[in-house]
Amino acid sequence: MRDFYGVTLQTPMMLGTARYPSPATMEAAFRSSGASVATVSLRREQGAGQAFWDMVRGLGVHLLPNTAGCHSAREAITTAQMAREYFRTDWIKLEVIGHADTLQPDPFGLLEAAEALCADGFKVFPYTTEDQVLAARLVEAGCRVLMPWGAPIGSGMGLNNIHGLRTLRAAFPDVAMVIDAGLGLPSHAARAMEMGFDAVLLNTAVAEADDPAAMARAFALGAQAGALAAASGPMGVRDMAAPSTPLIGKAWL
């Protein structure tokens, strides 16, 4: 398992903490999936989400505060600083939203904020697109983890641009990469891990399932199967059928 800024995670699954029917359901989803990281949002809770944050802390997993809801580099930087103070971690999942409808990252604001936060000693997990040029600039800025999207946040569409994601993975073999956002089914998580990504991060697909705990477990198994497959050396794809038992010598009837 690849390390994330020096931390080796027990499982390749990260889980969000929003949109569950109740905090008790959220806790059950973490327990059943064995997720190793919880993302938590600071922005909307305005520094007074104390009781809820205590519950998230009580999950006993790594906390990854995010800058969800920030639409500019400056906003994201301020939120990151507040999060560092409050949650006592220098990890930050950097989101700078560029488009209100698709919640697509603003690549320019993202890079600006990543440069500032890396220089300030943060361990930045940038939520980005599959764009290779942007990825190179983020790595140059000091990011050791990238979080390319699978599809727009909350859409459940899975991996929208397989080619782009594969190219990105191949271009930065030494950078830890987490598929973040857009996953709807455990098979999406399996696919991401089969492609050599290091972890998946999801929220809505679990929180809005009829049975969040069972769905979280399904995603954990999917991610685990994909990771095992990637480590086992999948066969190549061929055009021609290759029989597993030879046909020559069989009697013709």
Added chain:
Amino acid sequence: MSDVTIIGAGVAGLWAARSCLARGLRPRLIDRTGAPGPHGCSWWAGGMLAPECEGALAEPLIVAHGRKAAALWRQVTELHEQGTLVLAPERDRAELDRFAARTEGHVTCDPDAITALEPDLGGRHRRGLFFTDEAHLDPRQALADLVEALATSGVTVETGMAEPSGLDGPVIDCRGLAARRDLAGLRGVRGEMIVLRTDEITLTRPIRLLHPRHPLYVVPRAGGRFMLGATQIETGARGGVTARSALELLSAAYALDPRFAEAEILEMGADLRPAFADNVPRVVRRGRILHLNGLFRHGFLMAPALAEQAAEFLSTGKTGDLFHED
């Protein structure tokens, strides 16, 4: 001479007093601010008795008890038994399918059925779900009616500070978040609402608009008033409605019917709902003290059941399914 002291005159405390009286127990009712008003979160409620709709997200226990709430409220206040209409913006129709799959007691509406139910929304919405057996009430009127009914039995709301530990005899603590120090795990979940007035729109029943980001309900009140609610934010922050929440609530109302754009804003309000980790209301028993708390967004739906279980325990010693052992 009283048999039981009830602290807190919100929807839970008032119902507790009523249920005690019904079992022949004489209650004394104390509230630090007196009769119900803006200081209590009951004041800001939507007043929907919608157990089926709530069932999309709430525990089955809430649906089961909630189904009995309308019959109990009917004895107290004017109840509007017109059901609930659930709609979704055209591009979010998948939300309706999900909602339908997670709930019971609804029929699917085509455009004609929507027009028949709510003529003002006709032509604007293509498909909806009609929950036939749900009801709504005006929460402030209902609280006043409860106070009045208690007064006719000689029970009035005393204004005064009281802690359960400083009182003798059985106590029912209905202080909501003010009892936080005594109840581990009780948290506040912020809710914000807006009241609009317009003569241009007439609605007969609560409308819920499903939206992946900004779900909204609109509850019609007397005099052309409409209550828009409600946000649900995991924070204990008090203070007025935020600009963002106001934008979201008003945009959603505008999506439901653009004529809301010309409505007058009468009121905006925010408060904290007391909730336990599973968001299910509880009776917590501590010796001679019963805590009725954690009503979350189900105050008017669940107060009658919670109060009944507390009163039953005091008179017979029997504990109900809302009792929670620490």
